[in-house]
Amino acid sequence: MQTLRQGFEERNLAMVTEAEKLGQYWRNRLAAECPEHSVAVRESIILWLLGRDVERFDLLNPNELAIAKQAMEYRWKILTQRYLGVGRERxxxxxITRLGSLVTLRYKIQTWISLSRDRQRSVMDVLQEVLQELLQTDNYMQQQMAYIAEITEEARLKDTLLLATTEEYCLRPVRNQPLIAYRFVNYLRRSQRGGLTQVPSSDLVRLVSEEVLTDDNDNRVNLADNQAIAEYQEAQQLEEQQLLRQTVQQEFANYLQENLGSEAVEWLELYLQGKTQDEIAKKLNKPIKEVYRLREKISYHAVRVFALKDKPELVDNWLSISLQENNLGLTPNQWQQLYQKLTPKGQQILDLRKTGDSIEAIAEKLGIKPHQVMGEWTKVYLAAQAIRTQS
Structure with missing residues (x-):
């Protein structure tokens, strides 16, 4: 009898589809991570993560299923980092900031603007036009919008899911470039007469001079002059760094306002102006000891929360310390130095993070709690920071 009961239980367990298993996993996870959202909102998010064709999960082999799970983790990360619980305009x-930070795309747009008849438009203006055309003409995005409309009637959640879907789709790698870069080329082909790639069929093709005017119309750039091109690209990189710096500054100020209050924001503004702690104490009318304590608290939040948990991609792009692209900003020798300093568990977590695994996925693989993985990853991050500072 006991054997018969076990057989029925195993058969019932086997009848549970992969989609149902994944749905229950995300249901438990969202209940723990997003208790402030209603059950209806969480269920809509789960349907968005799984996608319309849930039967495909039963047809995947173990490796393909693992990739599908990673894709859902990636979408969830995008959703929670920049869109869920955030106002529509923000x-x-x-x-726009995330896509505008893509170096390849910015160079393509900037080159087109410099060679086009309308040099007044900014990169962000053109990027918004590309996105608008993408939403109106791309079949995949049209299908996604229809699916989002099916799974929720809440307008704010529709916008949130659409923005997250758009980012994930635009960043998909195609021949080592983000997909949005190719959509920009399509935009040029369909853009109004006079665009870089669209030549009027009824007119003669005009030769382009080797020299083009920059935005100020005074300094000419010779397209055959490698030094001039290098200087131009360096100037654009500096502009991009400045944009990222301003974005990080504003996001961190918003974070401090929400978590530590306006006094912390005032300290940050004064600190960025180059004020000493004594000068800041006078401005805030606070004892110097309180100001030093405030500085330590802000420093803790800046590194251990904002840079590691809240906005890691934004900070990594700004400082060029992405793990996947920049090896945490370390040279090969410094990377070896870091690796030797770590415990075996720290080395294992670093390797898994390098391959793109999330904190939750690593915790599941190692059989430990996510907060334990986060604690070890914090040690790795701080060790890398110490090595960079020493150099």
């Missing part, structure tokens, strides 16, 4: 700015 969320849209997050999308």
């Amino acid at each position: 969320a849209y700015r997050h999308l």
